Amino acid sequence: MDEHDSGDRAHLDALPPYNLPVTVDSNIPRTWNHADPAAWSIARGILRELCRELHASPISVLYQELTGQRNRDFIGLRITARARPPYGNDTIVIYRSESPHTGTSGGRWSLAVNGLIPISRMDLTRPPPRTIARLAREALKVGLDT
Numbered sequence: 001m002d003e004h005d006s007g008d009r010a011h012l013d014a015l016p017p018y019n020l021p022v023t024v025d026s027n028i029p030r031t032w033n034h035a036d037p038a039a040w041s042i043a044r045g046i047l048r049e050l051c052r053e054l055h056a057s058p059i060s061v062l063y064q065e066l067t068g069q070r071n072r073d074f075i076g077l078r079i080t081a082r083a084r085p086p087y088g089n090d091t092i093v094i095y096r097s098e099s100p101h102t103g104t105s106g107g108r109w110s111l112a113v114n115g116l117i118p119i120s121r122m123d124l125t126r127p128p129p130r131t132i133a134r135l136a137r138e139a140l141k142v143g144l145d146t
Helices: 006-012 039-056 129-141
Strands: 058-067 075-084 093-101 108-113 118-124
Touching: 039 058, 039 075, 039 093, 039 129, 093 129, 108 129, 118 129
Parallel strands: none
Antiparallel strands: 058 075, 075 093, 093 108, 108 118
16 A cells, blocks of 8 residues: 555645545545555545535445556556435545556546546646546536436
8 A cells, every 4th residue: 555655645645635434435445544545535625625626415435456457567546435415416536546566657547526537647646635626527518418
C-alpha cells in the first residue's frame, strides 16, 4: 500500500482527517488514523466530499488495489463511492488511478459517474478528493447521469 503514498504525500498532508459514519459500508477503517495508507484517506475523502457536493448521505466506499491486472509495470487503485441524494437515484462514482512502478513516465487517472466516464487523463497530477467530487457533480449537472 505504500506505493500510493510516495508521490502524493505533499498534497495529502493538506487533507483533513476524513471520517465516515458507522452506517457506511466500507472495506477500510471508517475513522482516520495517522498510520493509514494515504490511499485510504483519499477513499474516505472522495465519499465525504461527494456527499458534501450533492447534499447526499454516504452509503458505501470500496477500496481496491489493482496490481498486475493489465500490465505488471503499473500499480493502481480503484475507489468506488456510493452516495444517496435526497432526491433521485444513488450516485456511484468510481475513481481509478494507475502509476508506473518506475518513475519513467506519468500515471493516469479516470473518473466514472453512474457508469459513464466523463474524464480520463494521462500524465497529470492526481486530483484531491474535493476536486474529484466537484467533477462528479459537474458531470451530473450536464446530464451524464442518465
